[in-house]
Amino acid sequence: MRRLSFAIATLLAATAMAPLAIAKGPDGPSAPVDKIVDQGTNHSEVMRIAQYLTDVIGARLTNSPPMRQAEDWTQAKFREWGLTNVHKEGFEFGRGWSAKNASVKMISPRPLTLVAAPLAWTPGTNGAITGQVVLAPMADEASLDQYKGKLKGKIVLLTEPTDITDSTDLDFRRWSDADLDRYDNFQLQNGAATANRRPSSQSRLAFAAKRDAFLKAEGAVGYATMSSRNGKLVHGQNSQFQVGATPPLPGFEIAAEDYRRLARLAKMGMAPSLELNSDVSFDDSDTKAYNILADIPGTDAKAGYVMAGAHMDSWAMGDGAADNAAGVSMVMEAARIIKASGIKTKRAIRFALWSGEEQGLLGSMAYVENHVASRPVDPALSGYARYMGWSKGFPIQPGPDHAKLAAYFNLDNGSGKIRGIFTQGNTAVVPIFREWLAPFNSFGATKVATARTGSTDHVFFDAVGIPAFQFIQDPLDYGSNVHHTDVDTFDHLKADDMRQGAIILAAFLINAANAPEPLPRLPLATEPNASEGFYAAPGAH
Amino acid sequence: MRRLSFAIATLLAATAMAPLAIAKGPDGPSAPVDKIVDQGTNHSEVMRIAQYLTDVIGARLTNSPPMRQAEDWTQAKFREWGLTNVHKEGFEFGRGWSAKNASVKMISPRPLTLVAAPLAWTPGTNGAITGQVVLAPMADEASLDQYKGKLKGKIVLLTEPTDITDSTDLDFRRWSDADLDRYDNFQLQNGAATANRRPSSQSRLAFAAKRDAFLKAEGAVGYATMSSRNGKLVHGQNSQFQVGATPPLPGFEIAAEDYRRLARLAKMGMAPSLELNSDVSFDDSDTKAYNILADIPGTDAKAGYVMAGAHMDSWAMGDGAADNAAGVSMVMEAARIIKASGIKTKRAIRFALWSGEEQGLLGSMAYVENHVASRPVDPALSGYARYMGWSKGFPIQPGPDHAKLAAYFNLDNGSGKIRGIFTQGNTAVVPIFREWLAPFNSFGATKVATARTGSTDHVFFDAVGIPAFQFIQDPLDYGSNVHHTDVDTFDHLKADDMRQGAIILAAFLINAANAPEPLPRLPLATEPNASEGFYAAPGAH
Incomplete structure (x- = not known):
């Protein structure tokens, strides 16, 4: 048959x-x-x-x-x-970066090995760094001032911890026919309503650079963010990858459960001390x-x-x-x-x-620009910022492969x-x-x-x-x-x-x-x- | 109101x-x-x-x-x-045990920090121990022989890895009325059918002691088991807690995803080398x-x-x-x-x-025996084994608090x-x-x-x-x-x-x-x- x-x-x-x-x-x-x-x-x-x-x-x-x-x-x-x-x-693109090892340990008020990831393109610790945590959520430039003079020798917790939201979806799913039908839905107005829901990557990266300089100037020894997921999963995502624009201090993403514990202990007046350790390498040869x-x-x-x-x-x-x-x-x-x-x-x-997809679809953009079509973009923009600006450039100029x-x-x-x-x-x-x-x-x-x-x-x-x-x-x-x-x-x-x-x-x-x-x-x-x-x-x- | x-x-x-x-x-x-x-x-x-x-x-x-x-x-x-x-x-009860720090790192074929827990009541590594892994699942005494002469200097992976079973339940649940109704179900025959579904804890502990002695005699430097859960969660459970009966080699539970990778690489002929590190303390003072x-x-x-x-x-x-x-x-x-x-x-x-609940409800058993009632049990049994034998002892002898x-x-x-x-x-x-x-x-x-x-x-x-x-x-x-x-x-x-x-x-x-x-x-x-x-x-x- x-x-x-x-x-x-x-x-x-x-x-x-x-x-x-x-x-x-x-x-x-x-x-x-x-x-x-x-x-x-x-x-x-x-x-x-x-x-x-x-x-x-x-x-x-x-x-x-x-x-x-x-x-x-x-x-x-x-x-x-x-x-x-x-x-x-x-x-x-920018710098090569890799981490050979990384660890974050709580050394007081009690010893505990935490789950953490070094943030990509942050420097290594060059041996162990210890410091007390300080919870200092910095969302924008205006929020920096209040921490002036308070960060010397500290490991700065940059995320305001949020509570666990009870999951209501299955962890493992296959689409039903009804799920698939939802996709078959022509949008007469392309999704403009969803644009600009959060600060653009461009302004976020600009703020990150200012925050990093502030942390360095204030004498902080390192910083940490909270994983956006529960269950001890970590990502280590960070997009400051360009030569001359990588962060000056070692940064870590700490698992949500471990991060929240640090923040709670800090709020109880028992700010923990951590030992940070990361062995990373940069490569600017290409x-x-x-x-x-x-x-x-x-x-x-x-x-x-x-x-x-x-x-x-x-x-x-x-x-x-x-x-x-x-x-x-x-x-x-x-x-x-x-x-x-x-x-x-x-x-x-x-x-x-x-390549470079995770930093803004940069590889496919480069291919399109080199072979298919280009759009005028501010030449000062690069990385994420260029990605965000690209779709606003007119006219579209067809290249050699556009018809092919x-x-x-x-x-x-x-x-x-x-x-x-x-x-x-x-x-x-x-x-x-x-x-x-x-x-x-x-x-x-x-x-x-x-x-x-x-x-x-x-x-x-x-x-x-x-x-x-x-x-x-x-x-x-x-x-x-x-x-x-x-x-x-x-x-x-x-x-x-x-x-x-x-x-x-x-x-x-x-x-x-x-x-x-x-x-x-x-x-x-x-x-x-x-x-x-x-x-x-x-x-x- | x-x-x-x-x-x-x-x-x-x-x-x-x-x-x-x-x-x-x-x-x-x-x-x-x-x-x-x-x-x-x-x-x-x-x-x-x-x-x-x-x-x-x-x-x-x-x-x-x-x-x-x-x-x-x-x-x-x-x-x-x-x-x-x-x-x-x-x-x-037995020995006091605590771990100050523990880490497992893959050092070849590529560097990677793994998620792991030291198994309770196993000794520390006394500094870093390195060794190549060997996948040697040991389920019973008969399975030991095949590994004779093959474990010297090795870190032994004791679990045969299983594939991920796709989860079909919600991670977070509250009981519905129907769920609760299922509990309101008198069992005319108490759950005898569910007894002895797996080897008793007693025989599992007896095998663990033999396996440990075998690993030690063969010159293995440590061992690891696979976490029973996916998603990088670890437990570190082990019940060999009695004085004179704690394991001779450092043991770790490795997160399922990390363990499976080790096993796959070993099966590909690229058996990884690991660096084990655990700083643990025993206390037999009480x-x-x-x-x-x-x-x-x-x-x-x-x-x-x-x-x-x-x-x-x-x-x-x-x-x-x-x-x-x-x-x-x-x-x-x-x-x-x-x-x-x-x-x-x-x-x-x-x-x-x-206390001692996780090792066999030992604290409540002690209270019942001292105050409420006792049952004849083989005096040679202790820990888990005693727990398993306890319910078979007759007659029940009421104690001073039985009526109270x-x-x-x-x-x-x-x-x-x-x-x-x-x-x-x-x-x-x-x-x-x-x-x-x-x-x-x-x-x-x-x-x-x-x-x-x-x-x-x-x-x-x-x-x-x-x-x-x-x-x-x-x-x-x-x-x-x-x-x-x-x-x-x-x-x-x-x-x-x-x-x-x-x-x-x-x-x-x-x-x-x-x-x-x-x-x-x-x-x-x-x-x-x-x-x-x-x-x-x-x-x-």
Whole structure:
């Protein structure tokens, strides 16, 4: 029994792959979709790729030594599989940073080992530093003054602790049909209402620099923030990564339960003393970050290309597994599947592993600017600030690849299986994607949703008029526990889900690369409009 | 408006407190129940007690220095409130142990700070110990042989790692009415079917001693187990606490995500090297553990007494907050409420803070044996083994307090509000407890459930025929994350719930102490029967 016979017919119809519509049967050559499924199941490499990136290499903070190792390893893999034009493309980023060890111990009023993470790009302690904590929540510049003269020799607790909010959601979830339906909801006004809900990253970073200088001038010896999650999970996120702009004092994120205890004891008049220890290294030998690119050429050199991408950088805690070794592994596995299946496509297929995503989607922005289109931005802005300003620049100036790049597909929502795809407000692609998903309906992938989703590397392609899409994935435990924390580890990845994701991505790439016409494009924006609000806060994925 | 008028009438009717049924009104003296509620709400001390036990004193492993501190502090509190006969009663236990610091770092194939807990009563490392891990799951004596000659200089991973099971329950829960109804389910055959589901603690401890000797003889330098919970939570539980029987090698529990990574790397042929560090102290100067006892005398010295208890000892990670500073604080607060409200009772009321509960309900067993009743037990047995053998000894020999002790009430299910009470198969108390709960139905306490519950300090009272009860409490996050872990901290306690619990406990004690007749007793068991299976695995509460 050929349980995919309907699926095959649909895939062939949608992609008009006439040369591949060869006779097939139990003993003959298989249909393209069955070759893909066979490669992606019986010969799957996706979990081996993920395991190497996570267990062996580990967390891949942009420009850190493990990220450099991953840049080399992934290029070697692409070459091993026979992809062409495998190379890295650099863009100016900032400092390399890595922590060999870090610990925070309470030494009075009683000894206790705390759970903590060094904040990325903060300096090491150069041996143990001890000091008494002082609770000094600093939310803005005006709040600094009240602590003048009170911080000398202290370890400053910067967060005002909040109480535990009782969780009301399941830790582990898969989308119901009703959940998926919620995404199929065209927004006539792009999400302007959600813009500027919190201080911009730009002003937050500017304040952080002033606060850091204040702490240093006041003679504080270190500082700590409270983890935003309960349950002893830590993140260590901090985005002051540029040369000349990294913090002057060692900073730590302390687990919520441990931080609240410190704050309570301080409020009881028993301010604890801590011993801070972190052994970190900076590397400014190459301040460029690198995207990894690799191609499978098409049969028609003038037909342009389609593209799949996922960011390879991560935050420094955990092993960057769901975010986003999962996406990288599925993108790489799709490349391997297509190459190994021997399926030819009219357009070329390019695979991109982005860097600097966690600091503001910087790698994909660099690619778009260098190849696809640019927008005028204040040249004084960089990093997060530039990211925030980018979508306000007009006119959009198409670059050399603007007409050539027929579609971009992104994966960055953890290891959950693909349940559908967001069309980013593009209504013309709905019937096309429904056909492309048909072979995989029984794999759980059913929904073509017109909603826009943001916060990851498709947004700059989308913002310059390229048909650029992110898949809908089952959330699993990504949002509850795993996202950016020290439990973003291989054991939280779902192997069957990732096999499914790689197969569907491979099929979409083949379909997009073989479609008679490129995917329909939305009209190019020519002036600022409500879509400004669309770019969700960076770092959310 | 007097919203408790029905409640008052009920409480008075049930307890026949004629001397207290004085005129009451907006300006006059209040009814007993309103005095209790006023003390337990407007003058509540329950969270201050809990905060001192958790934030200031911290984890209270039996016989550890913080447990000694808690023994002193709670006696002083009872005296400060005017309780009488405040004293401690010792029973033979074992070694004092405490850990000042502990860390586990991966030093190859890449540096990484792991989350780990030193296993209780294991020796310190005396500086850093380094060694390569070897995955050597040892489940029984037969499994030791295969590792002969393979452990020299190694750090032995003793647990075969299991995959993550996707959670399907909410982390935070309150009981629905349907949940409560499930408890109201009389078991004609006491839970014999659940007995002996896993190797008895006795045989597990005997195997642990053999395994330890094997590891030592083979030249291993340390060992590690995997946390039974995901999400980087650790427990550090180990029950080899007796003089001459503590483990010879340093042992650590490693967070599940970190442990699985070690095991995977070992299976990939890249066995990591670890650096173990623990600074622990043993204290054999006093091998007795101590229960704390305090009384409020009754008006009739011949009327006997009623009792409330909660264990004060905890495991060594976290601060022993939900397990069981919560119960201790509610028991102490009930004592303070009764004393401060000036309500007199016919019978005396005794308050007990147990020790050694986590090692087998040893403190309450000692009290029962010394005061209430004894059972013949093999004198060679001690600790867990004695606990397991105790319920098989016949005849039950009533002691001096057997007739005097009219009721025992226990609290040991976290900080969740009281939703009802288990009658332990006693059907005659059902209508009585319904009346006693009536004033508190609107507080969420409604269910009188005939089911038996075990695993905490009421069971030995129950086993010798004393009416002994545990309250039903909302589970909150006790079972999901908090129980015995390093997030058993003050911030996970619910203040309003604990105020409610202390108030209801105080009311039950007054009712039981003033009831015209002692509570009805079940017939005394005279031979081994199905109830043997009732004693659930020790350490579950």
